[in-house]
Amino acid sequence: MTMGEISADEILQRGIDLMKEKKFEEAKNEFERITQRDNVQYLRAQRYLIDIYVRSGQWIEVIKASEWILENHCSGISKEEVEEIRFNLGCFYLLAGRTGDAVNIFRLFEEHNCEFYDSVQIKLAEAHIGLNQEKEAVELFLRVLDRTRHRFDMARNRLGTLCLQKGLGMQAIKALESVSNKEDVLYYDSRIKLGRLYLRANQKDKAVPILRELQEVAASNASIYLKLIVAKLCKCGGLYKEAIKCFDGIPNILKDSSHLCNVVQYRFVDILLEREIWRDKLLKREANGLLKYIMNIMPQLNEGEDFLQHENQLAIGKMYLIKNNFTEAMNLFKKQESASYHDSKCFFELVRLLEEVRAKKVERIKWNSIDFLKIIDEIEAKLLCAQNMNSVDYDALDASLENFKEDEPEDIKLEDFKFAEYHGYEHKFAHYSRCETAFKLIGNSQTSSPSAFRLGSVGNVNDPKEGVVLGQYLGKCCKLPSDIFVGNEPYATFVGCFTFNHDSLNQFRLYGKENNQEASGVSLVFLSDFFGRDNRAMHINNPVRVDDQDHKLKDEDDEANEIPKMPEFSMNERGDKANADKPIKYNLYRCIYIDPETGYLSLARRDKATFYQECANSMNSKDLDSIREMAEARWENYSKIIERKENGIRDLMRRLTCLIDEIYEDGANAKESVNKFMRIGLLKLQYLVKHAAYQEEQECRMIYITGWKDEKIQSDYKLKTIYVECDGSVVEHLDGIYLSPGAKDAKDHFRVLLRDTEIKIRESRNPFRHR
Secondary structure, rough: OOOOOOHHHHHHHHHHHHHHHOOOOHHHHHOOOOOOHHHHHHOOOOOOOHHHHHHHHHHHHHHHHHHHHHHHOOOHHHHHHHHHHHHHHHHHHHHHHOHHHHHHOOOOOOOHHHHHHHHHHHHHHHHHHHHHOHHHHHHHHEEEEEEEEHHHHHHHHHHHHHHHHHOOHHEEEEEEEOOOOOOHHHHHEEEEEHHHHHHOOOOOHHHHHHHHHHHHHHHOOHHHHHHHHHHHHHHHHHHHHHHHHOOOOHHHHOOOOHHHHHHHHHHHHHOOHHHHHHHOOHHHHHHHHHHHHHHHHHHHHOOOHHHOOOHHHHHHHHHHEEEOOOOOOOHHHHHOOOOOOOHHHHHHHHHHHHHOOOOHHHHHHHHHHHHHHHHHHHHHHHHOOOOOOOOHHHHHHHHHOOOOOOOOOOOOOHHOOOOOOHHHOOOOEEEOOHHHHHHHHHOOOOOOOOOOEEEEHHHHHHOOOOOOOOHHHHHHHHOOOOOOOOOOOOEEEEEEEEEEOOOHHHHHHHOEEEEEOOOEEEEEEHHHHHHHEEEEEEEOOOOOOOOOOOOOOOOOOOOOOOOOOOOOOOEEOOEEEHHOOEEEEEOEEEOEEOOOOOOOOEEEOOOOHHHHHHHHHHHOOOHHHHHHHHHHHHHHEEEEEEEEEEEHHHHHHHHHHHHHHHHHOOOHHHHHHHHHHHHHOOOOHHHHHEEHHHHHHHHEEEEEEEEOOOOOOEEEOOOOEEEEEEOOOOHHHEEEHHHHHHHHHHHHHHHOOOOOOOOOOEEOOOOOOOO
């Protein structure tokens, strides 16, 4: 070392000192100066760099450094350190979406040689969940014994969560009931889920004590998020007094935080929109006091950017609506049209209606209209396809709770599980297209970039009764004018059409025709992550930017607080500044098929034949009896869930017609304004209702509702099309392609375009002879 040179030891020490001063970027620069030539110092520098990379979420760098240490220096560090690095590397693989690698590394651990083997089992179970291997995950969770209470509670909490996601209600209850350490936050997360489960099982005698226990904890807990979650749960259980009480002390926390104020406003208004609160004098007084305080502190928070979040502007508008301050409410709703068009329009038209009706009818129309919009949202939620493998399908869950048994054994066993999960039934959806269009969507890396998937204007669909069936049906059931949707369309609605049936001869004959020749197109089979996830802000009228990696890069720290937090949004027009580079995604909804003349109603679903085809493929067997047994079992389970959804939709439709009648009756002197409110209110369902004659298509749709001034709208007069584009790559979300009988000559072209992918290209099994 020459004069003036700094030794590796000195560089290392400088980096360590900078770490102590929390100057992590400067420390990183120092550690990265050390080369492999200085072997010992380089090893230590890599250990520190891993900590820095973790802090900044640089998972690829974390993995590289960890892999280098394990490959080159296992002999130079202690066995305990090796195990720690290996375990963390497995966790990093999970965070980066390398689930298979995570499984392989966790399997290297041996129970008798590992002090934290329970943690390994939990992480290995999570990896199997990521690979849709639920049976293996359940076995691993159940192997975690009560040696360390925290790990046991963590395993049971996550097992209960998995059961919730898979619609296994009784199993979820058993798993969550076994979480018992009240000193651990996992206990309260489990109690929240249990309270919700007992409510859905109509076991109020079991739910109410849990809700009251949670309310007492929330009252003494400084976490606003816990208070809000418990408040919502109490509201769902009809415990409005307890729900309001959850807000005690919150105003004092809001004084210095515009972000927290936004969060509270959203949840607070959600509870205030329950008319039962305003019928009870004591509750009304308490609600008015909180409402007055929150509205008084709003002006001082008006300068923060967070205050501009559209959900909270709408919440403030709804506060003014509740207080019958229609001028302020209308101004806020009008301002939010560019950010949340449908919601804003609904409440804007409601305010206009309330200004016209007779004074003594205002309260009844207001609350009936609010309930009307809530039912529309409930129907929308029931139509959401089960594309999010980590969300809860409440119809599947409720079906599993129908035969609730109070005398179930205390502990949960592997025998309690039947692995025919509903969520495994609907996670791929097909879009029928011409070969030329498919080529454009895929793109050619050498000659052209891929085109975006388009949602087309509803004016271009093939059904001549498109958009009018709902009006015809409701017109026979209530006072809604049957021609309410006939005439010029004042709103811009765009749809993207998909189906549950991936290889359908009928749809090959109708769609994707080349040169008007039947059965000459392709079926593009999309994975579920092409669509939005079930989320409070991600519905028909408000698509949101989503990072495909978001669900992978969540906090997986073993000691992390498991109480779910309120999602944070920083919304601007149709997206958010914080996530401007993330694709906007749209949820997918199944269609309702109705015959207005007979009242027949059915929901889009998979055909029974697809279960046989799926079982034959997955079993890789020619034993027809085995295929039939599995397919029939799955079909029976699936049919029960769809039947439950249908019955729920019918019940909601009946409630909707009653409210429509009352609104028209009370608004008799303002019929035109009632019509305008109804038209925008029902718009979310208008293009999800199709005539029963089209039932064979079993269609699902992405829908985007907006005004004609929306800059996302594009037009091509030459092609006579008006459309909006979806963000995100089509290729990254394709599972496979089915070639119709007339498109077999395109197979090699698709092979070339998709040679760098694992996308499967199949020829249709359907017999068809071209003339």
